[in-house]
Amino acid sequence: MPLHLAAGRRLLLLLASVATSAAAAGAAAEANGSSSCTLLPDAEFVRAAFLNVSNFQPPLPGRRACRPVRRLPFPSRNLTGPVDWAELGNLSSLLTVDLSGNSLQGGIDASFWRAPSLRAVDVSRNNLDGVLRFDDVPSMRLAALNVSGNQFTSVVGLAGLTGLEVLDVSRNRVGAAPEGLQNLTKVRWLDLSWNGMAGRFPDDLPPLDGLVSLNISHNNFSGTVPAAAVRRFGQSAFFQAGNALQVIEDGAPSGGKKRKRAVVIALIAAGAAVTAAALAFVAACVARGLARRRKKKKKRKDKDGKAAVWEDEEVVVGAVKVAAAAPVVVLERPLMELTLADLAAATSGFGRESQLAETGGRSGAAYRAVLPGDLHVVVRVVEGPVAGVGEDDDEAATAAGFRELARLRHPNILPLLGYCIAGKQKLLLFEYMEKGDLHRWLHELPVGSMDTEDIGIDTMEALEDRKPAGDWPTRYRIILGIARGLAFLHQGWAGSGRPIVHGRLVPTNILLGDDMEPRISDFLHPSDETPEGDVYRFGTLVFELVTGQARWNDASTRWARGVIRNRKGLNLVDDRLLRGDAAGAPEAEKEMAECLQVGFLCTAGAPEKRPTMQQVVGLLKDIRPAAAPAGEPPVAGLMMQ
Numbered sequence: 243m244p245l246h247l248a249a250g251r252r253l254l255l256l257l258a259s260v261a262t263s264a265a266a267a268g269a270a271a272e273a274n275g276s277s278s279c280t281l282l283p284d285a286e287f288v289r290a291a292f293l294n295v296s297n298f299q300p301p302l303p304g305r306r307a308c309r310p311v312r313r314l315p316f317p318s319r320n321l322t323g324p325v326d327w328a329e330l331g332n333l334s335s336l337l338t339v340d341l342s343g344n345s346l347q348g349g350i351d352a353s354f355w356r357a358p359s360l361r362a363v364d365v366s367r368n369n370l371d372g373v374l375r376f377d378d379v380p381s382m383r384l385a386a387l388n389v390s391g392n393q394f395t396s397v398v399g400l401a402g403l404t405g406l407e408v409l410d411v412s413r414n415r416v417g418a419a420p421e422g423l424q425n426l427t428k429v430r431w432l433d434l435s436w437n438g439m440a441g442r443f444p445d446d447l448p449p450l451d452g453l454v455s456l457n458i459s460h461n462n463f464s465g466t467v468p469a470a471a472v473r474r475f476g477q478s479a480f481f482q483a484g485n486a487l488q489v490i491e492d493g494a495p496s497g498g499k500k501r502k503r504a505v506v507i508a509l510i511a512a513g514a515a516v517t518a519a520a521l522a523f524v525a526a527c528v529a530r531g532l533a534r535r536r537k538k539k540k541k542r543k544d545k546d547g548k549a550a551v552w553e554d555e556e557v558v559v560g561a562v563k564v565a566a567a568a569p570v571v572v573l574e575r576p577l578m579e580l581t582l583a584d585l586a587a588a589t590s591g592f593g594r595e596s597q598l599a600e601t602g603g604r605s606g607a608a609y610r611a612v613l614p615g616d617l618h619v620v621v622r623v624v625e626g627p628v629a630g631v632g633e634d635d636d637e638a639a640t641a642a643g644f645r646e647l648a649r650l651r652h653p654n655i656l657p658l659l660g661y662c663i664a665g666k667q668k669l670l671l672f673e674y675m676e677k678g679d680l681h682r683w684l685h686e687l688p689v690g691s692m693d694t695e696d697i698g699i700d701t702m703e704a705l706e707d708r709k710p711a712g713d714w715p716t717r718y719r720i721i722l723g724i725a726r727g728l729a730f731l732h733q734g735w736a737g738s739g740r741p742i743v744h745g746r747l748v749p750t751n752i753l754l755g756d757d758m759e760p761r762i763s764d765f766l767h768p769s770d771e772t773p774e775g776d777v778y779r780f781g782t783l784v785f786e787l788v789t790g791q792a793r794w795n796d797a798s799t800r801w802a803r804g805v806i807r808n809r810k811g812l813n814l815v816d817d818r819l820l821r822g823d824a825a826g827a828p829e830a831e832k833e834m835a836e837c838l839q840v841g842f843l844c845t846a847g848a849p850e851k852r853p854t855m856q857q858v859v860g861l862l863k864d865i866r867p868a869a870a871p872a873g874e875p876p877v878a879g880l881m882m883q
Contacts, residue, residue: 284311284333291329295346296322310335317364318343318733318856327354335359342366342388343733352377352399355384362386366410367733374411375399389414390433401425412436412457419446419463430454437461443483444471454576458483459642474576478642558592568664571641572671573648578614582664585621588612592621610674618676619659624668628766637663644670647766650742654727656753656763672763676756680720680783681749685792714819714830716758717787721837722862723760724752728780729855731765732773745769747779749786774849780858781844788837790816799845802838811838836865 288311292298297320312335321344330336331354342364349372350365361383370392376399386408394414400406401422409426410433419434419441429448435457443458443465444450450468456475463484472480558564570580588611589596596609598620606623613619631643644661651657660671677683724747731742744751744765751764782794785802805814815834840861846852853861 282310284309284335287311287329287332288314291326292321293326294323295325296320312337312359314339314341316341316344318729320344321346324348325350327351330354331356333357337361339363339365341368344368346370348372350374358383360384362408364388365392367391369393371395373398376403396420404428407431409433423447424449427452433457434461435459439463440484443467450474455573457645473579476571476576476641476645477638478645481638481642564664564667568662570660570662570669570671571644572613572617572660573645574659575615575617580613582662582669584613585611585662585669589621592623617659618674620672620674622670622672624670627768628668640668650731652727652730654723654760654762655730655765656761658766670766673761675753675761677754677758679750680752680754680760680787681792683754684749684787684790714834717819718833718837718862718866719758720752720754720760721784721787722859722866724762724780724783725855725859725862727760727762728776729859731762732776732855741773743769743771743773744776744779745771747776747783749783749792752783772849773854774852777844777852777855777858778849780855781841781852784837784841784844785814788816788819788834788841789814790818803842803845806838806842811835814838833865837862840865 298316311333314330314336315338317340321341323345324347325341328351330339331351334357336357337359338361343366346365346368348370350370352375355376362385364386366388368391370389371394374389374394374397376397383405384403385405387403387406388408388410390410390412392414394411394416396416396418397411397420399422400420403422403426405428406426407428408431409429410431411420412433413436416434416437416439419439423446426448430453432448432453432455436459439458439461441447441461441463443463444467445465447456447458450456450471453475456471457479459479459481461483467480564582566581566583566586568582570582570585572578572580586592589609592607592609596611598608598610608620608622611619611621628643628647631640631647640663641661644658648658648660656672656675658670659673662669662671728744728747731744734741742765744762745767746764746769747762751762753761753763755761782799785794785799786792789802791798802814805811812831812835815831815838819830819834840858843853843861844858
């Protein structure tokens with residue numbers, strides 16, 4: 243199947259409501275058959291819109307002309323040139339648009355927004371410019387909009403977008419806060435950072451109590467930031483956000499009378515000076531207030547014996563004593579107030595009983611913890627450099643770097659949930675994956691050949707709902723998921739064009755979710771490797787998943803390539819696959835052989851001959867188009883955070 247037809251099957255769903263309606267409509271269209279239909283002009287509108295765009299492959303005529311166009315999912319396709327947005331405005335059934343990560347040019351005609359069904363748009367990381375206008379929008383259905391990483395100079399007419407829930411205009415050249423922002427009462431995620439934008443906080447923004455995430459850093463705002471806003475959104479949300487901001491905080495130290503404290507957080511403008519003595523005085527006051535929260539006492543149970551409490555002033559993390567009062571930021575739960583003491587209590591003081599087995603990662607020790615609200619996380623001690631975070635950065639810059647890393651959201655990437663900065667020690671919080679890593683699933687727990695006397699209760703419980711390693715659809719899904727995640731990383735930071743290279747893509751760094759969807763971990767460290775090196779290692783992972791053989795090296799890879807070159811790839815296939823559901827199924831054996839061909843291409847000796855991961859995703863989807871998942875990643879990570 244041609245690549246453009248396979249890509250046409252992708253369902254890029256930005257909102258759950260869109261996913262439900264689109265899937266139902268698609269199923270109904272299939273049920274009605276294609277023997278007769280009413281021809282629609284939608285395909286012609288799409289062709290006209292992309293007439294001057296290089297590398298765009300229009301939909302083929304025929305049965306597709308009977309269906310309305312509901313989605314335009316063309317991210318990272320190397321599209322170059324201007325789009326005729328007015329033509330797209332004629333698509334009456336258009337729900338979602340994802341043209342992110344291309345090189346589109348020019349402005350967006352305001353008539354595009356008249357498409358009556360439009361719910362979500364992502365045009366981030368392009369070269370779009372000019373004024374972004376919404377003056378002529380007749381419908382307020384638009385719920386998610388990401389225009390980050392472009393060159394827009396102003397935004398006009400936002401007041402009418404009353405249904406908007408997600409708005410990202412970061413990394414543009416918008417000089418003033420858009421008029422009408424304060425009318426967007428349904429907005430939950432708002433990012434205005436890196437614009438040099440002038441405005442007054444909070445008057446020019448939507449109501450703060452309705453926001454889940456906010457970032458106005460690297461702008462020219464003025465005004466007063468309530469202390470509650472700093473606690474809720476984090477200091478990095480206001481880093482270099484403009485002139486000096488005053489924070490008034492009312493609080494009562496533990497065990498004392500209520501009293502009012504005023505703390506001035508100065509975002510220093512050019513030429514401003516603050517004496518070291520004044521800074522030291524403020525720091526001392528804050529430190530004394532935090533220290534009073536806890537008495538010198540080790541971890542204990544509460545009176546009911548239910549919850550562990552850490553009441554020492556210090557915690558030993560990685561052989562270093564740090565303050566137990568250091569705050570823990572849980573990005574998806576900004577109202578959750580935690581400290582390092584809470585992490586210590588949840589991990590038995592970072593003891594051996596909570597430490598996870600080492601899986602070949604490049605950071606420090608990892609511990610399992612259950613936080614309030616039944617949030618299961620892995621707490622990993624950071625050792626060595628982290629991508630985008632300088633080892634000598636101050637706390638605010640480090641926090642900003644961690645928040646930027648947390649924006650990397652994709653179904654096949656292990657998400658960064660939070661962080662803690664305690665002096666020189668840094669800890670990161672990740673989602674806990676109950677099913678473990680790919681190596682364990684594929685090799686250490688073989689179906690039908692395990693000695694149950696050597697398996698603990700936890701392992702047996704995990705096996706009860708575990709997909710067998712002999713299940714080919716599951717292995718294919720894992721291969722495709724890893725490819726998707728790696729292609730996402732190789733797209734690079736928003737607006738930078740620099741790929742994120744993993745550098746250590748091994749089975750122990752691939753974790754499996756409850757749905758058996760793979761999630762790439764250990765990608766936060768800078769690497770001297772190249773994207774082509776990642777592609778090679780992905781090829782060896784394909785070999786491992788199809789053959790069932792572990793520990794691939796250059797010699798075994800060359801041997802496998804020779805077998806595949808001689809068209810005898812089926813001789814390499816794992817016996818468990820041939821005995822499983824795929825036994826005697828020619829179509830399944832054909833898919834396995836074609837996956838080995840993909841691995842062959844990825845492991846070419848010359849790096850320049852290897853495909854990109856985006857091309858690999860297309861090749862894999864061609865092998866088994868019907869297996870493409872019904873949902874796709876949210877727009878540019880931030881869209882559904």
